[in-house]
Amino acid sequence: GLGLTHKKDENFGEWYSEVVVNGEMIEYYDISGCYILRPWTMAIWEIMQAFFDGEIKKMKIKNCYFPLFVSPTVLQKEKDHIEGFAPEVAWVTKSGESDLEVPIAIRPTSETVMYPYYSKWIRGHRDLPLRLNQWCNVVRWEFSNPTPFIRSREFLWQEGHTAFATKPEADEEVLEILELYRRIYEEFLAIPVVKGKKSEMEKFAGGLYTTSVEAFVPNTGRGVQGATSHCLGQNFAKMFEINFENEKGEKAMVWQNSWAYSTRTIGVMVMVHGDDKGLVLPPKVASVQVIVVPVPYKDADTQGIYDACTATVNSLNEAGIRAEADFRDNYSPGWKYSHWEMKGVPLRIEIGPKDLANSQVRCVRRDNASKKDIPMANLVEGVKELLDNIQQSLFDAAKVKRDACVQIVKTWEEFVDALAKRKLILAPWCDEE
Numbered sequence: 001g002l003g004l005t006h007k008k009d010e011n012f013g014e015w016y017s018e019v020v021v022n023g024e025m026i027e028y029y030d031i032s033g034c035y036i037l038r039p040w041t042m043a044i045w046e047i048m049q050a051f052f053d054g055e056i057k058k059m060k061i062k063n064c065y066f067p068l069f070v071s072p073t074v075l076q077k078e079k080d081h082i083e084g085f086a087p088e089v090a091w092v093t094k095s096g097e098s099d100l101e102v103p104i105a106i107r108p109t110s111e112t113v114m115y116p117y118y119s120k121w122i123r124g125h126r127d128l129p130l131r132l133n134q135w136c137n138v139v140r141w142e143f144s145n146p147t148p149f150i151r152s153r154e155f156l157w158q159e160g161h162t163a164f165a166t167k168p169e170a171d172e173e174v175l176e177i178l179e180l181y182r183r184i185y186e187e188f189l190a191i192p193v194v195k196g197k198k199s200e201m202e203k204f205a206g207g208l209y210t211t212s213v214e215a216f217v218p219n220t221g222r223g224v225q226g227a228t229s230h231c232l233g234q235n236f237a238k239m240f241e242i243n244f245e246n247e248k249g250e251k252a253m254v255w256q257n258s259w260a261y262s263t264r265t266i267g268v269m270v271m272v273h274g275d276d277k278g279l280v281l282p283p284k285v286a287s288v289q290v291i292v293v294p295v296p297y298k299d300a301d302t303q304g305i306y307d308a309c310t311a312t313v314n315s316l317n318e319a320g321i322r323a324e325a326d327f328r329d330n331y332s333p334g335w336k337y338s339h340w341e342m343k344g345v346p347l348r349i350e351i352g353p354k355d356l357a358n359s360q361v362r363c364v365r366r367d368n369a370s371k372k373d374i375p376m377a378n379l380v381e382g383v384k385e386l387l388d389n390i391q392q393s394l395f396d397a398a399k400v401k402r403d404a405c406v407q408i409v410k411t412w413e414e415f416v417d418a419l420a421k422r423k424l425i426l427a428p429w430c431d432e433e
C-alpha cells in the first residue's frame, strides 16, 4: 500500500530511510553509502543554490571549478589536518588494466587542490582579496553508518575559499557567510539553528577558529552540524607559501577563510518536518507548492472540473506559485491525496462539482491537514497567504519543539541525565582540557 510501515516516533531510522524513498527523493544505490538524488531532491538543492549563489555574487565572490583529483604530495602537505582524516580519502590506483605510476586521491575537500594556485596567483596586495567558490561533489569514504543526505560517501556542496590582506576582513566574512547559512536553514528550510563558535577540540584542525550553525533533531536528541564557516588564519598560507607584498613593500602572509554547506541540509529538513504520512516540504523549497486534484463525480460536469483545474494551475503559475495538476485517470482522488502527502507538497487544492458550482476551491494544508474554501476570485491571494502561513508555522513548530528540549545543567550528573533524555544541553563552558 501507499502508507509508511514505520512510525517516526517509534522507529526513527527506519522511518527516515523509508520516507526519503517513498517521497521519491532518494533511490538506494548498489555501492554502500552512495545514493541517487532524484529530481524531487535536486529541485530543493537548486532552489537553495539559487539563493546562496545570488548572495555570494553580491559579495563579489566568483565561481570556479578545480579538478576532482589531488596529487598525493600536495594532499600530505597539511600534516595534522590530513592524518586524522586519512582513512576517509579515496584513491585512484589503476586505469584500465594497468596500475597508475602514482595513486591519485579524489578530493574530500579542496584546500590542498586550490592553495598551490592561490600561492601562484597572489603576488601583491592588488591581488587581494581573492574570493572563489565552487559547487561540486566531494568523496569521503566514511565507515560509520551511512545515512541518506546526512552521511554519504559522496555528496554535493559548495566550498568557498577566500584570501585577505588582513585578519579583520577575514573575521568579517566568516560571520557574513554564517548569517547566510542561518538564512538557508531558518528562512528556506524552516529550521531553527544556533550560531556559535566551535571548541578548540571540535574546530577544523587546520584552521584558526570554526563557526557553525547547529540544528537539532528532537527524535534523536542529537545536534547536527548544519554548515561551517572557518577562519583558517595564516596556517595554510604558511604551508602553501601564499604571500603578498603589502602596501609598505613588506612580504606578508594572507589571512584565509573556507566555508561550506552540503546536501546534508536536505536530510535535516526531512528529519525535522517529516511525519507519519511522509515528507513535509516548506513551501520556499518545494518544487511543487500546490497540487491541484480534480474530483469528478459520476455524471457531473467532468470537463468543467478539468477546465477549472487547468485555469487554477495557470493563474497560480502566472503569480509565480509552483502549481501542478494531477490529471492521471488511472488513480482515484484518494490515492492522489496520499501520494502527494507522501511527497510533502505543502498545499492541495481539490475541485469537485460543489466547488465548481460555488466558484470556489477546497484547500488542504499538508502541515496540519486543515481545510479552507477559497473563492476562485481570490485564488492567488488566498493561496499566497496559506503558503506563507505554512512556512511560518513549520518554523514556529520546530522552534517550540527545539526550545522545549533545551535543558540547563550545572553538574556532570545533570549533564549525563539530560543527554540520556535526548535534551539539547545548555551548560557553562570553560573550554579547558
Ligand SMILES: O=C(C[C@H]1NCCC[C@H]1O)Cn1cnc2c(c1=O)CCCC2
Pocket: 081, 082, 085, 086, 088, 089, 108, 109, 110, 111, 140, 159, 160, 204, 228, 230, 258, 259, 260
Ligand atoms: O573540509 C574541511 C574543512 C573545510 N573544507 C572546505 C569547506 C569548509 C570546510 O568544510 C574539514 N575536513 C573534513 N573532512 C575531511 C578533510 C577535511 O579537511 C580532509 C580529508 C578527508 C576528510
Ligand SMILES: [Mg+2]
Pocket: 140
Ligand atoms: Mg567527517
